Amino acid sequence: MNPEAPRRRRHRSRQWHRWIGLAAALPLLWLAISGILLNHAATFGLNDRMVTSGWILRHYNQIPGGDPIGLVVGDRVVAGWDGLVFLDSKQLPLRGELRGAAALKGQLVVATDEEMGIFDGSDELVLQLDELSLPGVPVEGISVQEGRLLVSSKVQWYRLSEDFFTFEEFPGIVSSMPPDLLEANLRKELAEAIQTRRAMPLSRVILDAHSGSLFGWPGWVISDLSALGLVVLTALGLRLFPRRRS
Amino acid sequence: MLLTMKPTILVLAIASKFLRLFFMTAFLICGGSALGAPGVYQKPSDFVKSSLGQIPATRAITLTGAQQTRVRAILGKNYKSKAIRYWSAGGKTAYILEEIGKTEYITTGIVVKGGKIDAVKVLIYRETHGGEVARDSFTRQLRGVSLKVDSQLSKIPKNIAGATLSVRALTKLARLALYLETLK
Numbered sequence: 001m002n003p004e005a006p007r008r009r010r011h012r013s014r015q016w017h018r019w020i021g022l023a024a025a026l027p028l029l030w031l032a033i034s035g036i037l038l039n040h041a042a043t044f045g046l047n048d049r050m051v052t053s054g055w056i057l058r059h060y061n062q063i064p065g066g067d068p069i070g071l072v073v074g075d076r077v078v079a080g081w082d083g084l085v086f087l088d089s090k091q092l093p094l095r096g097e098l099r100g101a102a103a104l105k106g107q108l109v110v111a112t113d114e115e116m117g118i119f120d121g122s123d124e125l126v127l128q129l130d131e132l133s134l135p136g137v138p139v140e141g142i143s144v145q146e147g148r149l150l151v152s153s154k155v156q157w158y159r160l161s162e163d164f165f166t167f168e169e170f171p172g173i174v175s176s177m178p179p180d181l182l183e184a185n186l187r188k189e190l191a192e193a194i195q196t197r198r199a200m201p202l203s204r205v206i207l208d209a210h211s212g213s214l215f216g217w218p219g220w221v222i223s224d225l226s227a228l229g230l231v232v233l234t235a236l237g238l239r240l241f242p243r244r245r246s
Numbered sequence: 247m248l249l250t251m252k253p254t255i256l257v258l259a260i261a262s263k264f265l266r267l268f269f270m271t272a273f274l275i276c277g278g279s280a281l282g283a284p285g286v287y288q289k290p291s292d293f294v295k296s297s298l299g300q301i302p303a304t305r306a307i308t309l310t311g312a313q314q315t316r317v318r319a320i321l322g323k324n325y326k327s328k329a330i331r332y333w334s335a336g337g338k339t340a341y342i343l344e345e346i347g348k349t350e351y352i353t354t355g356i357v358v359k360g361g362k363i364d365a366v367k368v369l370i371y372r373e374t375h376g377g378e379v380a381r382d383s384f385t386r387q388l389r390g391v392s393l394k395v396d397s398q399l400s401k402i403p404k405n406i407a408g409a410t411l412s413v414r415a416l417t418k419l420a421r422l423a424l425y426l427e428t429l430k
Contacts, residue, residue, distance in 0.1 A: 093326050117327075120328075125328070126308075127328070127331075128326070128331075129331075130290065131291050132290050132291050132294060132301065132331070133304040163306075165303065165304040165305070166303070
């Protein structure tokens with residue numbers, strides 16, 4: 001038996017302990033501090049504080065990507081952004097890419113490629129129509145002529161009945177207003193409104209940063225490696241604990 | 247004897263390599279699936295066609311103030327639209343209803359026959375968790391269920407751990423469909 005062996009092993013353990021400790025120090029410190037904050041979230045008022053940072057909200061997929069499009073109907077602005085639809089910056093319960101909007105007998109009709117919503121004067125959704133009730137999807141555009149709603153699908157215009165449930169082919173010439181890129185000031189207003197409305201509670205952000213999920217898989221990997229590092233540090237610490245023989 | 251044993255640190259180091267690999271793979275797979283597109287189980291038009299044998303003309307129930315109050319009692323809030331569409335044929339009525347599970351709408355097809363639920367199917371599930379409600383083993387529990395005088399179901403479906411909010415949403419939609427059936 002080599003009498004130097006235990007000493008060398010001890011030295012190696014100390015080296016591992018030092019470097020693993022150094023690498024895991026920051027993540028472990030964060031885990032410890034965020035853990036304490038989460039345990040006392042109510043005391044610190046973290047549930048009431050809202051995070052509006054665009055950078056953070058983008059991680060929660062709360063900020064749409066790409067460029068918003070829109071059109072003005074009377075004094076209302078209807079916008080579409082990344083599959084979401086907004087009316088004066090308020091999100092509408094419609095899905096799909098905005099195709100058009102039109103005023104019809106005191107109501108507002110908003111169409112996406114997938115569905116169409118009819119909203120009353122108080123912006124409440126009166127009726128939602130989809131592939132089951134529309135002449136065809138994807139919807140390409142909408143228009144209003146002589147008080148009736150026209151819907152374009154598959155290069156053909158259809159005239160809908162008063163109750164919107166039946167339709168017939170419309171052979172006439174139809175002019176419709178497709179949505180265009182939103183002006184810079186309207187885009188800014190919309191982005192600000194989305195950020196304010198979709199703010200996340202600080203406690204939720206800290207919880208997700210604590211688990212690492214806020215940063216996607218790299219965050220999870222760092223969290224797991226830190227946890228594993230802690231296990232290894234404990235084992236190494238126990239190994240170094242016995243007193244050295246004199 | 248101690249010296250002949252494999253050093254604990256070595257065992258841990260080897261184990262941690264495998265663990266790291268395992269966790270990284272697992273999280274990559276789980277992370278990828280969590281960010282996936284909504285689960286479309288069946289197109290609403292296919293559901294209506296398969297349930298009723300055809301796609302009948304669309305009809306709608308426009309809720310009055312008093313009816314909205316009843317709906318609010320069932321859902322805990324107003325339904326997303328004032329008018330709710332339905333399709334009827336052969337004594338059956340199909341409803342395509344939507345309710346939020348946790349943050350996203352769950353699109354559900356419900357067929358009612360003779361005041362009882364004939365079929366329930368989750369058509370589009372957009373939540374990241376709780377998709378177990380789309381399984382037949384859950385929706386089967388709602389078949390034959392009717393509405394009691396207090397607007398509760400005659401038989402409450404069993405909860406699914408981890409899918410409580412989705413179970414609640416589907417239960418509410420079943421109650422709503424049965425209530426709408428009384429308004430036709």
